[in-house]
Amino acid sequence: MVNGMHHVQLNLPLPIVWSYVRDMDNWVSLLPGYEDHVWHNDKQSTWMLQGEFGGLQKVVYVDVEMTLNEQLHEITFHNAVQNMQVTGGGSIRVQEGSVGESNMTGSLHATAKGWMAPMLHAFLKPRLPKLTNHLTIAMANKLNKKQLAVEHV
Numbered sequence: 001m002v003n004g005m006h007h008v009q010l011n012l013p014l015p016i017v018w019s020y021v022r023d024m025d026n027w028v029s030l031l032p033g034y035e036d037h038v039w040h041n042d043k044q045s046t047w048m049l050q051g052e053f054g055g056l057q058k059v060v061y062v063d064v065e066m067t068l069n070e071q072l073h074e075i076t077f078h079n080a081v082q083n084m085q086v087t088g089g090g091s092i093r094v095q096e097g098s099v100g101e102s103n104m105t106g107s108l109h110a111t112a113k114g115w116m117a118p119m120l121h122a123f124l125k126p127r128l129p130k131l132t133n134h135l136t137i138a139m140a141n142k143l144n145k146k147q148l149a150v151e152h153v
Contacts, residue, residue, distance in 0.1 A: 002124040004132030005107040008140040014102040017094045018073045020143050021104065024066060030138040032131060035059065043067065046082075053123070060084070085114040090132075092139075106136035 010017055020026050024045070028037050033051040040046070047062045061082040068075050074093040080086070088110030095103045108128055112120035 001109055001111045002121055002128045003107070003109045004129035005105065006129075006133040006136040007103065007105045008136055009097060010102050010104060010140055010143060011100065012102060012143060013100050014073065014094055014096045017102045017104060017143060020146070021073075021092050021094055021139070022068055022070075022075060024075070027135070027139050027142070030135055030142065032134055047079075084112075084120075085116070086110055086112045086120060092136075104136065104140065106132050106139070108132045108135075 024037075028034060028047060031047070031049060033049040035048040035050050037045050037047045043066055045064050045066070047064055048059060049062060050057065050059045052058070062079050063082060064077050064079045066075055066077045072093065073095065074091055076089065076091040078087070078089040080088075088108065090106065090108035092104065092106045095105075097103045108131060110124050110128055112124070
């Protein structure tokens, strides 16, 4: 299994951050390689991502099932890459910080199976932590810009 985790502190109150995080449509496009996504129902979607794999451009489709926990201010997801033996998941959790601040933690994990597992794990090991950092920071930056726009209206 390959893991990644990143934590950011925001100068925004928990309700504002949670309102943004709880709606995947706000942040899914921030994923590197994001092309599109389709909702199948209120919990399941498919993401289309493009990236370079071994020097080749490849499009992958990732089936994602999400669960919201309103009390913990956490969204968890489980995913499977179509036509590959790669599964995983992760979470984004928002917690109250100091007055008017909040903390957001993003985590991702992935496991590959089958004869390509060693190669896929070697590919994912340096990339998954970077992906986790990128997504968490991009979400924080978008939240900060959104808040600045509201303050200047």
